[in-house]
Amino acid sequence: RKEVEQDPGPFNVPEGATVAFNCTYSNSASQSFFWYRQDCRKEPKLLMSVYSSGNEDGRFTAQLNRASQYISLLIRDSKLSDSATYLCVVNGNLDTGRRALTFGSGTRLQVQP
Amino acid sequence: ETGVTQTPRHLVMGMTNKKSLKCEQHLGHNAMYWYKQSAKKPLELMFVYNFKEQTENNSVPSRFSPECPNSSHLFLHLHTLQPEDSALYLCASSQVGGQGGSPLHFGNGTRLTVT
Numbered sequence: 399r400k401e402v403e404q405d406p407g408p409f410n411v412p413e414g415a416t417v418a419f420n421c422t423y424s425n426s427a428s429q430s431f432f433w434y435r436q437d438c439r440k441e442p443k444l445l446m447s448v449y450s451s452g453n454e455d456g457r458f459t460a461q462l463n464r465a466s467q468y469i470s471l472l473i474r475d476s477k478l479s480d481s482a483t484y485l486c487v488v489n490g491n492l493d494t495g496r497r498a499l500t501f502g503s504g505t506r507l508q509v510q511p
Numbered sequence: 512e513t514g515v516t517q518t519p520r521h522l523v524m525g526m527t528n529k530k531s532l533k534c535e536q537h538l539g540h541n542a543m544y545w546y547k548q549s550a551k552k553p554l555e556l557m558f559v560y561n562f563k564e565q566t567e568n569n570s571v572p573s574r575f576s577p578e579c580p581n582s583s584h585l586f587l588h589l590h591t592l593q594p595e596d597s598a599l600y601l602c603a604s605s606q607v608g609g610q611g612g613s614p615l616h617f618g619n620g621t622r623l624t625v626t
Contacts, residue, residue, distance in 0.1 A: 402553070432614055441601055441617035442554070485554075487615075498544075498567065499615060501554040 401425060402488050404502040412510055415476050419505045421486030422468045430489040431462055433471050435482045436504065442485055445471075476509045483507070514538065517602050517618035524592065525626055532587040532621045534602030542607040543585040544615065545577060548599040560585060561607055592625045599623075 403422045411417045423431075431448035446453065448460040448469050459472040469488075473480055486502035515536045524530050536543060545557040559567035560579040574596075576588040585602055599622050603615040 430613070439599075439622075441620050442615075443617070444614045447614065498556055498559055500556075503551075503553040 400502075401500045402486055402502040404486050404505045406503055406505060408506040408508050410508045410510060411476055413476055413478060415509075416472065416474045417476055417507060418470055418472045419484055419486075419507075420468050420470050421488075421502055421505075422466075423486075423488045423500075424467070425488070426464075426467060428488045430499070431460075431469050432487040432499070433458075433460055433469075434485040434487055434501075436485055437482050442501075445484070473507075476507075478509050478511060481507055481509045515602060515604055515616050515618035517621055519621055520619060521622050521624075523624045523626060524589070526592060526594070528592075529588070529590040531589065532600055532602075532623075534585040534587075534618055536583055536585075536602075536604035536616070536618075538604055538606075538616060540604035540606045540616070541582055542605050543579060543582070544603040544605075545575075545585065545587050546601040546603060546617075548601060548620075550598075554601065558587075589623075592623075594625050597624045 401424050433445040434442040435445045436442040446455050448462050452461040457474045461470045483504040483506045485504045487499050518533045541562050543560045546554045548554050556569050557571045558577045563579045563582050574591050578586040599620045601620045602618040605613040605615050
């Protein structure tokens with residue numbers, strides 16, 4: 399099982415739609431969770447951290463379900479500018495026992511006019 | 512300058528060349544990272560430096576050699592690369608306390624093509 403697993407998409411949605419992405423992780427001891435956004439041929443940029451109680455930032459809502467080991471990202475009222483790849487990021491254990499952030503392969507979102 | 516800056520943005524090199532990638536962070540962070548992103552693959556962690564000491568080498572071939580002279584600068588020295596090493600190489604930094612998990616701030620990346 400991959401450490402961090404995401405549906406690659408693409409998700410094609412019309413402007414104004416609500417879209418949700420899920421991400422599952424394998425390490426039950428993971429403590430930190432993030433969503434990053436990556437535009438084509440650009441570097442990933444932090445979109446939001448994910449807190450245990452769930453959190454919202456404008457049109458974006460992130461939730462964490464520790465029991466089922468998944469996190470989600472909900473985007474309301476999609477804009478054309480939301481088109482990007484969304485990366486799920488979890489702190490995971492390396493072979494040495496130390497932790498580092500592990501990235502999912504990303505879910506591609508295409509918002510259409 | 513602010514954030515994390517990487518140079519060069521693009522690099523084309525032959526298999527026998529030697530080149531270096533440079534990264535500089537202006538965020539006051541204490542950890543720096545090299546990641547590799549190949550087409551349709553997740554980011555792969557290559558190296559981690561905490562307080563300029565290498566703490567992780569994620570089974571990276573010796574043709575990639577990192578150097579961290581201080582907590583603000585990170586280099587990746589390249590020699591005798593293979594065509595499959597062509598990828599986007601991303602530098603990142605973070606503020607680490609304990610076992611990490613702080614968000615990463617990425618540079619623009621160096622798009623490397625090995626011919």
